[in-house]
Amino acid sequence: MIKGIHHVGITCRDMDRMIQFYREAFGFELRECFEWHDSEAFDRIINVSGSAARAVMMQAGHCCVELFEYTAPPPETDGPLRPQDRGYTHFCVEVTDIDAEYERLKGIGMQFGKHAPVEIGGSKALYGRDPEGNIIEILQMATREADG
Structure with missing residues (x-):
């Protein structure tokens, strides 16, 4: 079952400037910061070998953006992107059963790399x-006690 869009991902050149902009412009606050390099799990999720980045999740109300540098x-x-260029790197759909959704989405034509959903920190994710x-990222968040 699809629960809704979890976040929109934006790749940037200057993370600190973008954090400040999203705080000032829209009231986003930092929710989570992380980074990776030499991570097989992240390379598998995003289907890019040798990836390295720092990232933040920011939230304003029920809206989240994830910034990547x-x-x-x-x-x-x-160069900066033009309106007709691709700008947002992905959006994420939160699901309750990622393995079932992975199979369903493959069946209707969504293309994935060579990997199935990857578990990281109790959550599971994969880009397609x-x-x-x-x-589009599919994400099954780790179960929290409050969720049942």
């Missing part, structure tokens, strides 16, 4: 692509 691999372009190649 990659240090590897290098981007294909360093819609028919036009846009990235």
Whole structure:
């Protein structure tokens, strides 16, 4: 069962500037900070070998944005995106049973890399692509006692 969109991911060149902007412009507050390098789990989730980045999850009300500042691999372009270019790197859909949704989504044409959903920190996640190649993450959050 699809629960809704969990967050929108945005890749940026200057994380500190973007954090400040989202705080000032929209009232987003830091909820979580993390980084990775040499992580097989993250490489599998995003389907990019040799990835390294720092990231933050920010929240304003029920809306979350996840900012990424990659240090590897290098981007294909360093220029600002234009309206007709792809801008958001992905959006995330939270699900209650990621394994069932993975199979269902594959069955209707969503394309995934060579990996099945990956467990990390009690949650499970995986990136896939819609028919036009846009990235969508599916995420099953770790069960919290309050969730039942």
